[in-house]
Each structure stands twice: as structure tokens, then as C-alpha cells.
Amino acid sequence: MKIFREPAKLQKWCRAQKRAGKKIALVPTMGYLHEGHISLITEAKRRKADEIVVSVFVNPVQFGPNEDYAKYPRDEKADLAKCRAAGATAVFFPTPANMYLEHHSVYINEEDLSKGLCGARRPGHFRGVCTVVAKLFNLAHPDFAVFGQKDYQQAQVIKRMVRDLNFDLDIVLAPIVREPSGLARSSRNTYLSPDEKASALVLSRSLKSLKAGKLSLSGVAKAIEKAGLKVDYVECVDAETLQPAKKAVPGTCVLVAAYAGKTRLIDNILI
Numbered sequence: 001m002k003i004f005r006e007p008a009k010l011q012k013w014c015r016a017q018k019r020a021g022k023k024i025a026l027v028p029t030m031g032y033l034h035e036g037h038i039s040l041i042t043e044a045k046r047r048k049a050d051e052i053v054v055s056v057f058v059n060p061v062q063f064g065p066n067e068d069y070a071k072y073p074r075d076e077k078a079d080l081a082k083c084r085a086a087g088a089t090a091v092f093f094p095t096p097a098n099m100y101l102e103h104h105s106v107y108i109n110e111e112d113l114s115k116g117l118c119g120a121r122r123p124g125h126f127r128g129v130c131t132v133v134a135k136l137f138n139l140a141h142p143d144f145a146v147f148g149q150k151d152y153q154q155a156q157v158i159k160r161m162v163r164d165l166n167f168d169l170d171i172v173l174a175p176i177v178r179e180p181s182g183l184a185r186s187s188r189n190t191y192l193s194p195d196e197k198a199s200a201l202v203l204s205r206s207l208k209s210l211k212a213g214k215l216s217l218s219g220v221a222k223a224i225e226k227a228g229l230k231v232d233y234v235e236c237v238d239a240e241t242l243q244p245a246k247k248a249v250p251g252t253c254v255l256v257a258a259y260a261g262k263t264r265l266i267d268n269i270l271i
């Protein structure tokens, strides 16, 4: 497995793979890899990529000033071992300084799908995501890139960016990977105390009940508050346009964000 730290070196290597006719998959991550990330690598393998490039970069530009950039969990050694075991063929570990050169001044703004949901609560977040993902596309020349459905809005925003800026690659969405309890896997779960982790199960459980028709949207919000979490939003939107939908009917997606203590968790379900 190759390890790259310099953007230019990754780019040169990927360009050579491409010229040799290889199919390249990109799996962008912020590291502290868990089963959810591994499933993205597995999906790349299933799609017969010759080279699977995993990027591990906690992107400062997508964090707000009061968010958890500094304390976001990092473990390079463990991430390397997990990438190797999962079948990645290259790992990219850049630093903020070599991703964002002095006087970096170009950013990508998606101006429609980013407006609501997490975009409304985390100003600048999707600008940071789009910018770094576009840079990764330009460095890795992937034939396809794999993202998790857990970050549903992010995936839709990236698909729109690819469409509108004519990036020549496919976006693949992989299903949410959950702990046996139902909690969606996330690097941020590591912040949770055992009690918070137990309370957080209300997210997946209430979404499941909603899909089964046993709970309304407001019922989901109530259940979350009752379990001791603080609701950031519970919204039902059209699964493609992300425009608000009145009812959770087929073709919609219900998304939630809530705080368990200080930890902001997200989850969603496609109806």
C-alpha cells in the first residue's frame, strides 16, 4: 500500500495509474476509521477498482469556529492498519498546510442544496466540504468516489457539484453502517459517555418507527427530547431536491440532528 503526504506526489502517481488504464476509486475520509469507512472501501473493491485511494484529512475549512476541529479524533497508525487490512492500495495523509497553501483564496459554494438542514446550522460547512472534495478529485483522478449515506445532505451536495462543474466521475452512495444497537457509526461516537450512547439510540429507533408509520415527525422530535437529547432539527425533505416535504412518503428522506451532551449526532432514513 502506497502512502502519500504530498498532494503533487499523489497526483503524479494517480495520473500514471490512469494512463496505464487503471480504474481508480477514491474514498474521502477524515480518518479515525470505523466500520462505516471500511464499508466504503469494500464497496470500491466490489466495483472492481484497480486502485483504491483513501484520503485521511481533517479538513479545517469545513469546521466552524466553535466546532470540534481541534479535538476531532485522529489515529494515523490505526487508520493505516485498517486501510491496509480493508484492501486500500494508497492512502493520502496531507497536512492543512500542504492542502491550503498560503493565500489560498478559491472556494466552491453550492448554493441550493446546502441552504437547509446542516448547512443552515453550520454556516460555511459545505463550502469547506465542496472545496476539499473538489481538490481531492483533482488530485486522485478517480473514476468514482464513494460516500456514506449517513451524511445524506453532503452526498447530495457533492453530486450536484459534480454535475454542475462537469467533474468526470461517478458518485457512489453506500448505505449507513450501524452498531448492533442501531446507532449510526461515526467517529464522533467516541465522544459519547456510556449514558449518552444509550440515549442516542433514540435517533435510529424513532426514525425506524416513523418509517413503520408508528410515529409522526413531531413524534420523532418528542421522543428525542424525552430521551434527553437536544433536537437541532427533524425534517422531512424530497430525497433529491432536499425541499421540505409535508409527509414522509416514498421519495422523501427524514433527517435528524441532535445533541447528546455536547456531541452533535446526525442520522437519516429514506422512505
Ligand code: PAF
Pocket: 028, 029, 030, 057, 059, 062, 129, 132, 133, 151, 154
Ligand atoms: O464526510 C467526511 O468525512 C468529510 O466531510 C469529507 C467528505 C471527507 C470531506 O472532508
